[in-house]
Amino acid sequence: MPRLPFQWQQTDQEVVVTLLVKNVSPDKVELDVQKRECHVTITLATGADSMFILDPLFHPVDPERSHHQVLPSRITVYLAKSLHGQRWAYLDDGNQPEHVDPVVEPPPVIEQIPIQIMSDLHLELFFPRREGIGVHPGYHVFDCAPSSRFLALVGDTGLAAHGGLYDFLERTLHKYRHIFYVIGNHEGYSSSYEHTRAELHDFASRMRANRLSDPTLGTFVLLDRTRFDLSDQVTILGCTLWSHIPPSAALVVRQNLRDFQVIKDWTIDTYNQAHVQDIQWLMDECAEIRASEPHRRVIVFTHHAPTKIGTSSPQYEDSPFNSAFSTELSSHPVWAAPITTWVYGHTHHNSDKILNGIRILSNQRGYEGVEANNAGFNPNFVVRV
Numbered sequence: 326m327p328r329l330p331f332q333w334q335q336t337d338q339e340v341v342v343t344l345l346v347k348n349v350s351p352d353k354v355e356l357d358v359q360k361r362e363c364h365v366t367i368t369l370a371t372g373a374d375s376m377f378i379l380d381p382l383f384h385p386v387d388p389e390r391s392h393h394q395v396l397p398s399r400i401t402v403y404l405a406k407s408l409h410g411q412r413w414a415y416l417d418d419g420n421q422p423e424h425v426d427p428v429v430e431p432p433p434v435i436e437q438i439p440i441q442i443m444s445d446l447h448l449e450l451f452f453p454r455r456e457g458i459g460v461h462p463g464y465h466v467f468d469c470a471p472s473s474r475f476l477a478l479v480g481d482t483g484l485a486a487h488g489g490l491y492d493f494l495e496r497t498l499h500k501y502r503h504i505f506y507v508i509g510n511h512e513g514y515s516s517s518y519e520h521t522r523a524e525l526h527d528f529a530s531r532m533r534a535n536r537l538s539d540p541t542l543g544t545f546v547l548l549d550r551t552r553f554d555l556s557d558q559v560t561i562l563g564c565t566l567w568s569h570i571p572p573s574a575a576l577v578v579r580q581n582l583r584d585f586q587v588i589k590d591w592t593i594d595t596y597n598q599a600h601v602q603d604i605q606w607l608m609d610e611c612a613e614i615r616a617s618e619p620h621r622r623v624i625v626f627t628h629h630a631p632t633k634i635g636t637s638s639p640q641y642e643d644s645p646f647n648s649a650f651s652t653e654l655s656s657h658p659v660w661a662a663p664i665t666t667w668v669y670g671h672t673h674h675n676s677d678k679i680l681n682g683i684r685i686l687s688n689q690r691g692y693e694g695v696e697a698n699n700a701g702f703n704p705n706f707v708v709r710v
Contacts, residue, residue, distance in 0.1 A: 329367075329377050337410045340386070344377055344400040351395040351681070356402060358391040363404060365393070383415045384408070396682040397661045437709035438559055440505075441472050443702070444479035444628070444670030445689040447511065449487060452693050463693060464489030472705040474502040475555075479670040479687070480509025480565065480628030485521040491528055498532065498543040507548045508565050509628040509671065510584050517589040518599070522549055548626055550606045559622050559710055560663075562610050566627035567599040568652040574645035582649050600652065603627075607659050614663050624666040624710045631655070634680060636687070637672045655681050666710050675701040 330345040346369060353368035363386075365377040382404070390405035448463030464483060469476060476497070483490035485508075498504055506525070513521040525547050532545040546553050548563020555561055570578050575593045579585050585592065607625070614621050630636035630651035641647050650672050654660050666684045677686035688706040 329375060331377065333416055335406075335413055337406075339391075339406055340404040340413055340416070342379075342402040342404065342416070344402070346375075346400060347398050349395060349400060354393065354395050354400060356391075356393045358386060358388040358404065360385045360388065360407075363391075363402065365400070365402060367400070379417050381417055383413045383417055384411055394682055397658075438475070438555060439473040439707045439709050440475045440477050440624075441469075441705070441707050442477045442479060442626075442668050442686075443469075443688050443690065443704060443706065444507075444509070444668075445481040445673060445691055446478070446483070447481055447690065447692055448483040448490065448493060449511065449514075450693045462487075462489050464493040467493070469497050469500060470704065471500050472707050475505070476501045476503070477505040477626055477668065478507065479626050479668055480507045481511040481670060482506070482509070483512070484514050484516075485512045485524045486515040494528070494545065495532070495535075495542075498545060499541050501543040503544045503546055505546045505548055505553070505561060505563060505626060507563050507626050507628050507670075510565075510567075510588070513584070513588040513591070515587060518591060518595070520589075525549070550603065552610055555710075558620065559624065560614060560618075561624055561626065562607060563626040564603045564606060565599070566603045566607075566629045566631065566652070566669075567596055568629045568648055568650060569600045570597055570648045574648045577645050578649045581646060584649075604654075604657075604659065611659060611661070611663060619663065621663050622665045622710060623663040624668065624708075625664055626668050628669065628671050630669040630672050630685075630687075631660075631667050632680060632685060635676050635678060636669065636674065636685070638674045641672075655683075666708065668708065 331342055332345065333340060333342045335341065344365065346367065348370040349367055355366040357364040361381040363379040363382060367375045369375055385407040387405040387407050391403060393400060393402045446463065446467060448467055450463055452461060452463040452466040464487065483493065494504065508521065508525060526549070529545050529547045532542065536542045536544070550564045553561040570593055579593055611623065614623060631654045633642055633647060633651045633653050634655060636651050637647055660681055660683060664683055669685065669687050670689050673689050673691040675687050675689055686708065688703060690702040
């Protein structure tokens with residue numbers, strides 16, 4: 326049986342072995358790790374069975390903390406070192422040359438970048454005043470306390486037709502180096518989708534001009550099918566990601582989702598066309614990064630959820646109405662490297678988990694007086710990418 330191609334590297338805590346095999350189903354991989362042994366049994370996409378064996382390992386490992394991850398382009402095995410900081414010269418003890426590859430030096434340690442995230446603030450609603458007497462539009466009450474230099478507002482911050490939204494954003498820009506802004510469905514209320522986009526792009530242009538005379542003003546980055554390279558290693562991709570509404574759900578969604586009553590010229594067809602455009606843009610951007618800059622890590626910000634699995638309250642997961650809040654992409658070709666993290670909103674249900682190798686999470690506030698106190702919203706929440 327030919328040996329599977331692989332690469333390996335190490336950190337102080339673990340040895341990382343990457344098996345270069347594609348399109349293997351996660352349920353077709355079995356990992357057996359003992360103190361000095363590692364056996365990986367794989368049923369390849371062709372149906373053939375294969376094994377990758379390291380026996381005996383060069384140093385002991387901790388089986389309880391060792392694990393594996395299956396992605397469309399590779400299988401990664403994480404062998405937890407029993408002794409932190411112990412350097413491995415080989416994967417095994419050197420007596421089995423068929424398993425000995427030259428030592429691959431680990432890449433430089435990359436500091437993860439913290440980004441404060443929140444969505445569904447719904448500042449168009451009336452909030453209790455900070456002074457405790459009466460109510461006031463949320464634009465003038467809600468205050469962001471920085472827990473990072475970077476803030477991502479992942480949709481439904483307020484209505485683009487309200488001047489208060491821009492007052493809030495400009496006030497908040499003085500607290501952050503960058504604000505990343507995703508357009509939600511509520512941004513378009515009392516307007517049209519295209520006019521909403523134009524208004525927010527115009528605000529971004531005004532803020533760029535204002536920064537020339539006010540260096541305390543941060544950068545407003547409108548994520549409207551936008552790529553932003555946060556560093557040499559990290560890229561942000563952002564869009565609304567309008568979901569796909571199938572014909573079987575069109576009637577119930579059109580009758581019950583306010584979008585189609587309060588967003589001008591907005592129909593099921595235009596909604597689904599926007600979905601196709603968002604998905605195609607994401608696919609094209611990821612393909613370009615994968616081909617030309619494969620070292621990059623990508624974090625995606627979208628308002629609508631990229632999967633139905635665990636992103637809505639359980640009672641809504643199987644509802645046809647849920648198609649207006651999420652699209653099942655976890656088995657779609659877009660669900661692959663270089664994406665490592667995906668932040669969403671819109672569902673008013675917070676979660677944080679890893680699905681098929683990608684971390685998906687949200688930090689949604691919800692409607693004032695209805696959900697804001699029980700949705701698990703944390704105004705200081707930070708994701709590190």
